[in-house]
Amino acid sequence: MIIGVPKEIKNHEYRIGLTPAGVKELIVNGHDVIVENNGGAAIGFDNEQYINAGAKIIDSAAEIFATADMIIKVKEPQPNECKMLRPGQILFTYLHLAPDPQQTELLVASGATCIAYETVTQAGGGLPLLAPMSEVAGRMSIQAGAHALEKAQGGLGALLGGVPGVAPAKVLIVGGGVVGTQAARMAVGMGADVTILDRSLPRLRQLDTEFNGRLKTVYSTADAMDQLVVDADLVIGAVLIPGAAAPKLVTAQHIKMMKKGAVVVDVAIDQGGCFETSKATTHQDPTYVVDGVVHYCVANMPGGVARTSTLALTNATMPFTVTIANKGAKQAMLDDAHLMAGLNVLGGQITYKPVADVLGYEYVAPEQALAAL
Ligand SMILES: NC(=O)C1=CN([C@@H]2O[C@H](COP(=O)(O)OP(=O)(O)OC[C@H]3O[C@@H](n4cnc5c(N)ncnc54)[C@H](O)[C@@H]3O)[C@@H](O)[C@H]2O)C=CC1
Numbered sequence: 087m088i089i090g091v092p093k094e095i096k097n098h099e100y101r102i103g104l105t106p107a108g109v110k111e112l113i114v115n116g117h118d119v120i121v122e123n124n125g126g127a128a129i130g131f132d133n134e135q136y137i138n139a140g141a142k143i144i145d146s147a148a149e150i151f152a153t154a155d156m157i158i159k160v161k162e163p164q165p166n167e168c169k170m171l172r173p174g175q176i177l178f179t180y181l182h183l184a185p186d187p188q189q190t191e192l193l194v195a196s197g198a199t200c201i202a203y204e205t206v207t208q209a210g211g212g213l214p215l216l217a218p219m220s221e222v223a224g225r226m227s228i229q230a231g232a233h234a235l236e237k238a239q240g241g242l243g244a245l246l247g248g249v250p251g252v253a254p255a256k257v258l259i260v261g262g263g264v265v266g267t268q269a270a271r272m273a274v275g276m277g278a279d280v281t282i283l284d285r286s287l288p289r290l291r292q293l294d295t296e297f298n299g300r301l302k303t304v305y306s307t308a309d310a311m312d313q314l315v316v317d318a319d320l321v322i323g324a325v326l327i328p329g330a331a332a333p334k335l336v337t338a339q340h341i342k343m344m345k346k347g348a349v350v351v352d353v354a355i356d357q358g359g360c361f362e363t364s365k366a367t368t369h370q371d372p373t374y375v376v377d378g379v380v381h382y383c384v385a386n387m388p389g390g391v392a393r394t395s396t397l398a399l400t401n402a403t404m405p406f407t408v409t410i411a412n413k414g415a416k417q418a419m420l421d422d423a424h425l426m427a428g429l430n431v432l433g434g435q436i437t438y439k440p441v442a443d444v445l446g447y448e449y450v451a452p453e454q455a456l457a458a459l
Pocket residue numbers: 204216217219220221223260261262263264265266283284285286289306324325326327332333335352353354355356357384385386387388
């Protein structure tokens with residue numbers, strides 16, 4: 087199979103879908119790899135390392151899309167990338183389709199086989215190809231929030247950990263999954279006063295044990311939200327209903343009632359955001375203010391630490407990439423229901439139910455769509 091790796095084109099996105107080590111793995115398995123010129127150069131993976139690993143360097147993204155059987159990316163394809171996909175071609179990347187009707191329409195029109203990292207599952211639960219970036223974004227969310235709380239950034243001028251004689255800032259984390267847990271680790275480490283909300287009692291039990299009294303766990307209800315949000319200095323949005331649009335748990339009314347200079351970081355923005363006032367921002371211009379509350383809603387947070395993130399992401403994606411290359415997409419998915427859970431679009435049909443439901447498409451089961459491939 088020919089595997090193509092275009093350079094990422096989203097604002098300040100320096101991650102890349104394959105490292106030189108990943109290229110070598112595919113070459114050893116008998117495949118050809120083409121990488122866009124300087125695709126990884128910004129994070130220390132230069133052309134020479136890719137060539138030494140066995141890849142061929144190609145000057146244009148258009149040639150990569152025209153030549154490759156499988157495209158490996160990081161971020162969701164931008165409109166001009168979607169238009170270069172063709173029927174039967176495999177796209178393996180993050181998609182986040184539920185909040186993105188335009189991308190969905192373009193992928194449906196492409197006829198390509200589109201497997202989303204974020205909905206691939208694993209035995210025992212969890213999302214193995216989302217988890218590494220959630221670990222990164224969770225840890226970053228506290229860094230970003232602490233920075234935004236500084237006066238010069240529009241914040242109220244509070245130090246997360248306080249100092250002796252001055253109480254620490256109050257951090258409220260909505261959602262105690264991977265993002266929420268990593269955010270809690272950082273916030274607790276900085277000495278903040280941390281509360282974490284989830285609607286899963288088993289999850290709250292695990293967090294209570296893991297943090298051994300260093301944070302408060304609260305069952306997530308609308309009433310708990312009413313009481314806690316208005317009192318918080320920093321709120322982290324970290325909920326997920328896999329593949330679906332995020333529920334709006336923090337309302338515009340809550341934001342109005344928060345103190346001026348408080349900060350909200352909506353990590354769930356890639357699924358549409360869990361604050362009613364959220365809209366996606368970029369690393370170039372990450373924050374905006376609504377009713378005096380600073381909003382940080384960067385949809386590709388891990389892109390800010392692109393070298394760490396590329397290594398973490400490709401550690402997780404690589405075994406799947408090799409399997410798809412070795413068996414072809416159809417057989418690889420028929421052999422592995424967890425990989426098949428990643429199939430969102432195939433041959434113009436939507437094969438992921440939460441996406442079909444929220445965007446008004448007919449849902450076709452992946453097994454049924456694959457039969458026609
Ligand atoms: N902005 C960015 O750059 C990035 C965003 N993300 C996003 O962060 C979000 C969270 O991801 P993960 O932590 O990996 O998901 P996860 O599945 O590990 O955790 C989500 C948690 O939300 C909880 N939850 C669901 N509904 C809830 C409710 N009504 N109230 C309270 N808790 C609720 C679930 O019980 C679960 O514990 C996702 O939307 C993910 O795509 C992840 C990485 C990077």
